[in-house]
Amino acid sequence: MEPQEREFIDRMGLVMERLGGTRTMGRLYAWLLICDPPDQSLTDLAAELGVSKTAVSTVARQLESGGMIEHAPTPNREHRYRVVAGGWAQAMRVQFDGVRRSLETLDFGLSIVGDDRPEQRTRLEETRDFFAFTVQDADDFLKRWQDYRDRSG
Template identity: 70%
Template sequence: MNPSEIEFVDRMGLIMERLGGARTMGRLHAWLMICDPPDQSLTDLAAELGVSKTAVSTVARQLELSGMVERVPTSTREHRYRMVGGGWDQVMRIQLAVVRQSLDTLDFGLSILGDDRPVQRGQLKDTRDFFAFVLQDSDAMFERWKEYRETSS
């Protein structure tokens, strides 16, 4: 990697860390976005990123499960990975599924709070309403994203 590529990879590592993932996950994802050739072996990835092959393997599997990267078929037992388009919308869909599940918990929380605790009830209701609002528009957002993606290509 040249110095600019290193900086980009490291910055993306920090972003992924801020989003709750591992720094190595962000660095691996970033490198796969810009590397040439576009598919890389675990050995190559470990060498470029300066981390163990085990760490790269673990992170690559996590990114594969989330739909962000895919394993490339090879004639050998070597594992090779490349970027998958549309991975971030899949990650967002997974996060929104958690938000959707949280509504039941928030509704339960509201059911156990009486009117004698208006401050707590208001805070809980505000959180529940925000999550419901986000979910209400999520399908339309994904449709707008699909249209945007098609027209901006």
């Protein structure tokens, strides 16, 4: 791995950490973005990133469940991974689904906080309104992204 590639990988580790993931998650994803060949085995990933195969396996499963990477087909039973096109959009869909499910909890909170507690109710309403707005805009956001990709692709 070249020094500039290592710097990119380390920077992406920090980006992913700021977004709520782990540094290793960002580093693994970054390497899969720039590596050649574009699919890598667990052994290859562990060696390049300087982490254990167990750590790579755990992070790879998390990225795979988030729709960011996938198993690459192999003639043997080797686990190889590659980046999925549209992975970030899929990750956003997962996040938006979490926001959508949070609305039920906020609605429940509103049902137990009566009008006799105006400060608490105001805080809950503002939070619920933000989540409702986000859910309302999420589908439009993802559609605009797809339209943008289609035009510039």
